[in-house]
Amino acid sequence: MNSDTRVRLLVIDDEPHIAELVATVARYEGWNAITAGTGTEALSRAAEFHPDIVVLDLMLPDFDGFTVLDKLRDAGTAVPVVFLTAKDATADRIAGLTRGGDDYLVKPFAVEELMARLRAVLRRSTGPAWKPSVLEVFDLSLNEDTREVRRAGQPATLTPTEYELLRYLMRRSPSVLTKAQILDHVWEYDFGGRSNVVELVVSHLRRKLDSGHEPLIHTVRGVGYVVRRVHR
Amino acid sequence: MNSDTRVRLLVIDDEPHIAELVATVARYEGWNAITAGTGTEALSRAAEFHPDIVVLDLMLPDFDGFTVLDKLRDAGTAVPVVFLTAKDATADRIAGLTRGGDDYLVKPFAVEELMARLRAVLRRSTGPAWKPSVLEVFDLSLNEDTREVRRAGQPATLTPTEYELLRYLMRRSPSVLTKAQILDHVWEYDFGGRSNVVELVVSHLRRKLDSGHEPLIHTVRGVGYVVRRVHR
DNA sequence: GGTGAGCTGTCGGCTTGCTGTCGACAGGGA
DNA sequence: TCCCTGTCGACAGCAAGCCGACAGCTCACC
Numbered sequence: 001m002n003s004d005t006r007v008r009l010l011v012i013d014d015e016p017h018i019a020e021l022v023a024t025v026a027r028y029e030g031w032n033a034i035t036a037g038t039g040t041e042a043l044s045r046a047a048e049f050h051p052d053i054v055v056l057d058l059m060l061p062d063f064d065g066f067t068v069l070d071k072l073r074d075a076g077t078a079v080p081v082v083f084l085t086a087k088d089a090t091a092d093r094i095a096g097l098t099r100g101g102d103d104y105l106v107k108p109f110a111v112e113e114l115m116a117r118l119r120a121v122l123r124r125s126t127g128p129a130w131k132p133s134v135l136e137v138f139d140l141s142l143n144e145d146t147r148e149v150r151r152a153g154q155p156a157t158l159t160p161t162e163y164e165l166l167r168y169l170m171r172r173s174p175s176v177l178t179k180a181q182i183l184d185h186v187w188e189y190d191f192g193g194r195s196n197v198v199e200l201v202v203s204h205l206r207r208k209l210d211s212g213h214e215p216l217i218h219t220v221r222g223v224g225y226v227v228r229r230v231h232r
Numbered sequence: 233m234n235s236d237t238r239v240r241l242l243v244i245d246d247e248p249h250i251a252e253l254v255a256t257v258a259r260y261e262g263w264n265a266i267t268a269g270t271g272t273e274a275l276s277r278a279a280e281f282h283p284d285i286v287v288l289d290l291m292l293p294d295f296d297g298f299t300v301l302d303k304l305r306d307a308g309t310a311v312p313v314v315f316l317t318a319k320d321a322t323a324d325r326i327a328g329l330t331r332g333g334d335d336y337l338v339k340p341f342a343v344e345e346l347m348a349r350l351r352a353v354l355r356r357s358t359g360p361a362w363k364p365s366v367l368e369v370f371d372l373s374l375n376e377d378t379r380e381v382r383r384a385g386q387p388a389t390l391t392p393t394e395y396e397l398l399r400y401l402m403r404r405s406p407s408v409l410t411k412a413q414i415l416d417h418v419w420e421y422d423f424g425g426r427s428n429v430v431e432l433v434v435s436h437l438r439r440k441l442d443s444g445h446e447p448l449i450h451t452v453r454g455v456g457y458v459v460r461r462v463h464r
Numbered sequence: 465g466g467t468g469a470g471c472t473g474t475c476g477g478c479t480t481g482c483t484g485t486c487g488a489c490a491g492g493g494a
Numbered sequence: 495t496c497c498c499t500g501t502c503g504a505c506a507g508c509a510a511g512c513c514g515a516c517a518g519c520t521c522a523c524c
Contacts, residue, residue: 070248073248073249073252074248078252078255078256080256102256104412124259124260125256125259125260145407145408146406146407146408146458146460147408147452147455148406155462159453159454159481159482159483160453160454160455160482161482161483195484195485195486196484196485196486196500196501196502197483197484197485199499199500199501199502200483200484200485200501200502201483202500202501203500203501203502204502206501207502219499219500219501221492221493221499221500222498222499391470391471391472392471393471393472427473427474427475428473428474428475428511428512428513429472429473429474431510431511431512431513432472432473432474432512432513433472434511434512435511435512435513436513438512439513451510451511451512453480453481453482453510453511454482454509454510
C-alpha cells in the first residue's frame with residue numbers, strides 16, 4: 001500500500017507557524033509532510049506514518065526532544081532526525097548530534113538551509129553509494145558538497161549569502177522568483193530588514209559570475225529574478 | 233543472493249545510541265550495517281546475516297561479550313571482532329583476546345578512530361596481500377598504516393589529535409566539513425566543550441603543513457574547513 | 465612513586481572580511 | 495519626458511576565525 005515514492009517527512013514543533021512553514025516548503029518540493037505539536041502526538045503519528053526523515057524541535061510542551069528521540073529509537077526505527085534548537089540552548093547537550101546521519105539547526109534558521117540539510121541527510125541515509133549533488137544551468141555549476149561554484153570551468157569564490165541565494169535560484173531554475181520569496185527562503189525567517197539586500201547580493205553574483213559571459217542571471221522587472229539561459 | 237559487495241557489519245551494544253551511532257556512520261561509508269542489543273539477539277542475527285566484521289561491547293545484559301565471542305567461534309566463524317570496553321575494564325584480558333585480526337577500543341571513543349580500526353582490521357583479514365592505504369591530496373600524503381604524513385616529500389610530526397583531524401579532512405576531501413562535524417567525528421562522542429579547539433588544531437596543522445607551500449587547508453568562512461588544491 | 469615533557473583545551477585580544485544601510489545614478493516603460 | 499524600479503559604490507558595525515599564552519592532565523622514564 002505504500003507505493004507512494006514521495007519522501008515522507010514528520011515535522012515536530014509546538015509552534016504551529018514553524019511546523020507549517022517547514023511542511024509547506026517540503027510539500028512544495030513534492031514531499032509528503034505531516035506535523036505534530038507535542039511529543040505524544042509525534043510518537044503516535046510516527047507509528048502509523050513511518051517517516052523517512054524527522055524534523056524535531058528540542059523544546060516541546062510535554063517532554064523534551066531527546067526523550068522523543070529515545071522513544072523513536074526504542075521503537076526500533078533508525079529514521080534520521082534533524083533537530084531544531086533555540087539560539088541560547090545549552091550547546092553542549094547538542095554535542096554529538098551531527099554524528100551519524102543526523103544534523104541540527106539553530107533557530108531562527110533559513111528554510112533553504114533546512115531543506116538543504118534534509119536533502120543531505122536523506123542522501124546519506126538512503127543507499128550506500130551517494131553521488132555528489134551538482135546543480136547546473138548552462139555552463140554555470142554549483143556543487144553542494146564541495147560548495148564549488150564554476151562559470152565556464154572557472155571557479156568563483158562566493159560568500160555564504162551569495163552561495164545560498166545562487167543555490168536557491170539554480171534549484172528553482174527556470175522559474176522566476178520574487179524578491180519576497182528569495183528573502184523568505186534564503187534569510188532567517190525572522191529577518192526584519194526589508195531593504196535592498198537581495199538586489200545587492202544579486203549584483204555581487206553578477207559581477208562574479210556573469211561579467212564577461214552570456215548573462216544567466218536575469219532581472220524580471222516588477223517581478224523578481226531568474227537564472228536561466230537566453231530569453232532576451 | 234549475496235551479490236551485494238558491501239561490507240557487512242554487525243554492531244552489538246546494549247546502548248541503542250551507541251549501536252545506532254556506529255551503524256549510521258558505517259552506512260554513511262556505504263556499508264551494510266545492522267545492530268543487536270543483547271547477546272542472544274546478536275547470535276541469531278549473526279547466523280543469518282553472516283557479517284564480515286563485528287563490533288562487540290563487552291557489557292551486555294544477558295551474557296558477557298567473551299561468551300558471545302566463544303559462541304560465534306564455536307559456530308565456526310572466524311569473523312574478526314573489534315571490542316568495546318569501558319574505561320576501567322581489565323584491559324589485559326582483552327589484550328590476550330585480540331589475536332588474529334581483532335582489536336579493541338575504550339569507551340568513550342571517537343567515531344573516526346573506530347572506523348579507522350575497522351578498516352584496518354578488514355584490510356588485514358581479507359586476503360594476505362594487503363596494500364597500505366595512503367590518502368593523498370596534491371603533494372600532501374598520509375599513510376594510515378605507518379601514520380606517516382608528508383608534505384612535498386618532507387615528513388611532518390603530528391600529535392594524535394592533529395593526525396586524526398587531518399585524516400578526517402583528507403578522507404572527505406574535497407568536501408567542506410563543518411566544525412560540528414569535525415568535532416563529532418574526531419573527538420570522543422561525549423566531548424562536551426564547544427570551544428575553539430578545532431580552530432586551534434587547524435592552526436597547528438597549517439603551521440606544520442601549509443607554511444611555505446601552496447595552502448591546502450582552507451577556511452570556508454561561516455561554514456567550516458576543507459582540504460583540497462587551488463580554489464582562491 | 466616522583467618528576468618532567470608534551471599534548472590538550474580554555475581564555476581573550478586582535479584581525480579579517482561579510483552584511484546590511486544609505487544614497488546617487490541609470491535605464492525602462494507609459 | 496518623468497517617474498519608478500533596479501543597480502551598485504562606499505561605509506560601518508560586528509561576528510567569525512586566528513593564535514599566543516597558560517594551565518591541567520597524562521604518560522613515560524627513572
